[in-house]
Amino acid sequence: MVRQAYAGADLSGLSRDLVAxxxxxxxxxxxxxxxxxxxxxxGGDLAAEGALMQRHALAMQKSYVISHGSGLGLRILAFVTAxxxxxxxxxxxxxxxxxxxxxxxxVDCETQSLANLPAHDVAFMAIGESxxxxxxxxxxxRLLQGFATPICNNAPQIIAALSREAVAQxxxxxxxxxxxxTQTLPRADLVAALMxxxxxxxxxxxxIGTHAGIGMALIASSADLAAWLRNHAATQxxxxxxxxxxxxxxxxxxxxxxxxxxxxxPSHMALSxxxxxxxxxxxxxxxxxxxxxxxxxxxxxxxxFAHRHVQAFASLYDRIGLDYFGIDCxxxxxxxxxxxxxxxxxxxxxxxxxxxxxxxxxxxxxLFTAFLTALEDTAKNLAG
Numbered sequence: 599m600v601r602q603a604y605a606g607a608d609l610s611g612l613s614r615d616l617v618a619x620x621x622x623x624x625x626x627x628x629x630x631x632x633x634x635x636x637x638x639x640x641g642g643d644l645a646a647e648g649a650l651m652q653r654h655a656l657a658m659q660k661s662y663v664i665s666h667g668s669g670l671g672l673r674i675l676a677f678v679t680a681x682x683x684x685x686x687x688x689x690x691x692x693x694x695x696x697x698x699x700x701x702x703x704x705v706d707c708e709t710q711s712l713a714n715l716p717a718h719d720v721a722f723m724a725i726g727e728s729x730x731x732x733x734x735x736x737x738x739x740r741l742l743q744g745f746a747t748p749i750c751n752n753a754p755q756i757i758a759a760l761s762r763e764a765v766a767q768x769x770x771x772x773x774x775x776x777x778x779x780t781q782t783l784p785r786a787d788l789v790a791a792l793m794x795x796x797x798x799x800x801x802x803x804x805x806i807g808t809h810a811g812i813g814m815a816l817i818a819s820s821a822d823l824a825a826w827l828r829n830h831a832a833t834q835x836x837x838x839x840x841x842x843x844x845x846x847x848x849x850x851x852x853x854x855x856x857x858x859x860x861x862x863x864p865s866h867m868a869l870s871x872x873x874x875x876x877x878x879x880x881x882x883x884x885x886x887x888x889x890x891x892x893x894x895x896x897x898x899x900x901x902x903f904a905h906r907h908v909q910a911f912a913s914l915y916d917r918i919g920l921d922y923f924g925i926d927c928x929x930x931x932x933x934x935x936x937x938x939x940x941x942x943x944x945x946x947x948x949x950x951x952x953x954x955x956x957x958x959x960x961x962x963x964x965l966f967t968a969f970l971t972a973l974e975d976t977a978k979n980l981a982g
Contacts, residue, residue, distance in 0.1 A: 599612070599635055599639065600691075604949045612636070620633055633648075636648070639682075660704050660705075661702065664701075670697050672719050672977065673698070673699045674698055674722055675703055675715060675720070675747070676700060677703055680704060684943060684945065685726055685943065686943055687726065688944075691945070691946060691949075693969075694948060701716050711741075720747065720976050721745070723757065724942070724943075727757050727760040729806060729807045739758075742754065748976045748979070762836045763782050765777065766838070768917050772914070774912075774934060774935060775910050775934060776936045778802075779839065782835075785827070785833050797817060797819050800816060800840040802836075803817055803826055806835060813835075816840055843936055844873070849888070850873055850875050850928070852876075852927070854926055856946055856965060857914060857915060857922070857923055857924070859972050866892065868880035869888040889957075892957070899961070920942065921976070925941075926938040926939045947962070948966070
């Protein structure tokens, strides 16, 4: 459904079919969960309705099966939390084109046991870091003690420590990396700063728990801070110094890279004249020169970019230590890798149209293959 929505397909027929299945005499719980997902994709009030519908589905059933290809491949049990498709590792995207069976098993702080789970070959801790999942990740850390099945990313306590502030502290002196010192500021502190002192140096404010640039602003003056406080009701925000990483071409280039068992793989590179770069706002589809730069970056990644930053990637794997995680980053003029974020739930996909982005699908297929291989190796190695 996400793939169809991304492509701008008309989902009204699917919606009608799902509603009919939900309203049948015997409720189709899978259809109820799909309808909830469809509504959450719409945003706004419909997303809130979808979240409520998802809770109803989870009250009836905790596990949901998604078969890829023939459905005869590896059976992967993922521990996931309720929420939209950004709340957990995007396993459905990562398994696209495989024959794997993905079993989404929803857990919460009321989950008392991990016994009697659906049959599987390997498990995956897929819950992402956020203020809303902190207690759940702590709970899963205890529940997974002595878990018998081979499991990837079996470190809920590390995932819980992937907040921007904690990551900045963990990577502060890591060789090859530049990670802006980040602190959590209560709203009262921001109001006090506005009243008592001018802005000494530009910095970035971002409400805690947000993604995709929502509420994010460059604060270069007291007027900027006053405007941010007027427009945002956040009780807490991350503050970090602004680092101008603009290239000699006048563009900001931000890369998304995934590390699988310590090896980096490219996901995308967005280029924009604006400092706040996201792939969707970079308008890559309408700029051939930017796509050419991304294509060259992806084609030469393992021999060029990854080679230049081998020390940085080694530092990341050593300090983070997860089987799978993603980073958003950029290159500094001094050769260091500027890290903006580390997360296990970054969206990684191959949904961009091949006629516009022909270079992306081969690179993503390589990433997906490496991910599945890592899961298969975990299942084999730990199963004896």
